[in-house]
Amino acid sequence: MKNDLQTLQLAIELCGIALETPLIPASGTMSKEALGEVAGVYGAILPKTTTPKERAGNPPPRIAETPAGMVNSIGLQNPGIEKFLEGLDDFDLGVPIFVSVAGDAVDEFVALCDCLAGDDRISAVELNLSCPNVEHGGLTFCAGPTSVEEVIGACRAAYPGKPLFAKLTNEGVVANAIAAEESGADALTVINTIPALTIDPESQSVLVRGGLSGPAIKPVALRAVYDVSRAVNIPVIASGGVSTGTDVAEFMLAGATVVQVGTISFVREPGEILREFSEYLDRMGTTASELTGAL
Numbered sequence: 001m002k003n004d005l006q007t008l009q010l011a012i013e014l015c016g017i018a019l020e021t022p023l024i025p026a027s028g029t030m031s032k033e034a035l036g037e038v039a040g041v042y043g044a045i046l047p048k049t050t051t052p053k054e055r056a057g058n059p060p061p062r063i064a065e066t067p068a069g070m071v072n073s074i075g076l077q078n079p080g081i082e083k084f085l086e087g088l089d090d091f092d093l094g095v096p097i098f099v100s101v102a103g104d105a106v107d108e109f110v111a112l113c114d115c116l117a118g119d120d121r122i123s124a125v126e127l128n129l130s131c132p133n134v135e136h137g138g139l140t141f142c143a144g145p146t147s148v149e150e151v152i153g154a155c156r157a158a159y160p161g162k163p164l165f166a167k168l169t170n171e172g173v174v175a176n177a178i179a180a181e182e183s184g185a186d187a188l189t190v191i192n193t194i195p196a197l198t199i200d201p202e203s204q205s206v207l208v209r210g211g212l213s214g215p216a217i218k219p220v221a222l223r224a225v226y227d228v229s230r231a232v233n234i235p236v237i238a239s240g241g242v243s244t245g246t247d248v249a250e251f252m253l254a255g256a257t258v259v260q261v262g263t264i265s266f267v268r269e270p271g272e273i274l275r276e277f278s279e280y281l282d283r284m285g286t287t288a289s290e291l292t293g294a295l
Contacts, residue, residue, distance in 0.1 A: 009281050010274075012043065012288045014235055014258050015163035015186045017096050017123050019043025022252065022288045023274055026239050026262030027100035027126065027167075028074065032090050041270045043258065045091050047084070049100040049128050052108050054080040064198040064207050069214025069241075070263060071196045076102055081115055088121055096123035098165070102130075106151050113159035124163040127155060127185075129176075130192045144172065145179030156184030165189055165237065170224055177228040189237040189260065191224045193217070214263040217241045222254055229255025229293060243268065245276025252288070253295040 012022040021043040028048045030038070035045075057077025064071045078084065081101075091097055099122050101112040109127060116122055129148065152166055166180040167189035177188050193211025200207045218241025229236045238256035242248060243264040251259045261270050281287060286294075 009287050022258040024260045026260040029262045029265050038270050039093055041274050044096040044098050046098045047091055049102045050078050050081050050084040051102050069212055069216035071198050071208045071210050071212050073208050073210030098124045100126040100128050102128040106154050109151050110154045110158045113155045117159050126165040128167050130169045145175050148176045148179040149183040152180050152183040152185050173224045174227050174231050177232050181232045181234050187235040189239050190228050191221050191240050215241050215243045225256050226254040245273050248277045249280045252291040255293045257292050
């Protein structure tokens with residue numbers, strides 16, 4: 001339970017949205033069953049990415065542990081936007097709800113934004129720009145500034161009046177961040193997982209071909225946040241490798257306004273990370289709102 005001093009110390013604002021803490025769960029790492037354990041820890045809730053229709057995801061194996069991280073290839077398994085919205089109230093902890101969306105083409109992103117635009121329960125939408133774009137030869141939306149501009153520009157028109165975030169991968173992140181800002185994004189989530197591969201030497205076959213997350217990618221994500229925050233004039237949401245409260249502080253010093261907690265939440269309580277971050281603020285005699293970009 002935070003006291004009044006901690007409340008003031010941890011409070012942050014993101015695109016005009018007041019958050020009690022600068023921590024947010026990374027999409028895909030926050031289950032409904034664990035919500036009761038994070039009350040008072042996260043400043044906003046970000047459920048798993050939703051798509052226009054139900055997706056079964058990729059066949060197993062879909063997760064492989066690696067040194068200081070894991071490689072996953074879940075395949076955006078989810079029940080689709082209609083069922084997602086039916087269960088959205090389950091994520092209500094009295095804090096803002098952000099919704100992550102993904103599509104296989106620009107018009108799918110637009111349809112999702114259209115569907116969410118009139119829902120007062122939703123404070124912002126995060127566009128997951130790391131899935132294949134069938135309209136551009138299977139490349140990811142973040143493969144280049146032109147496609148980034150196309151999808152964000154179309155979604156901005158479909159989702160007026162509320163913040164629109166763009167989640168970018170590390171490849172070409174600065175150029176794509178600039179394009180995202182110019183086409184109407186209100187904040188940027190940096191970064192997504194890094195392409196990776198694991199092999200089973202006994203069967204002499206590929207085990208999981210997917211994205212690497214966890215502490216192993218922290219230096220890469222930190223560099224991306226640092227570079228992007230100096231190239232744009234909109235807030236940066238850090239994501240990638242956080243495992244301690246000190247990590248949170250480092251990302252904010254590098255330029256992040258808020259920080260997503262992902263893979264580490266499977267092995268550490270997010271509340272411990274928030275406590276460590278609060279202790280850091282105490283030690284430095286500062287507040288979360290003063291920390292961003294103070295490097």
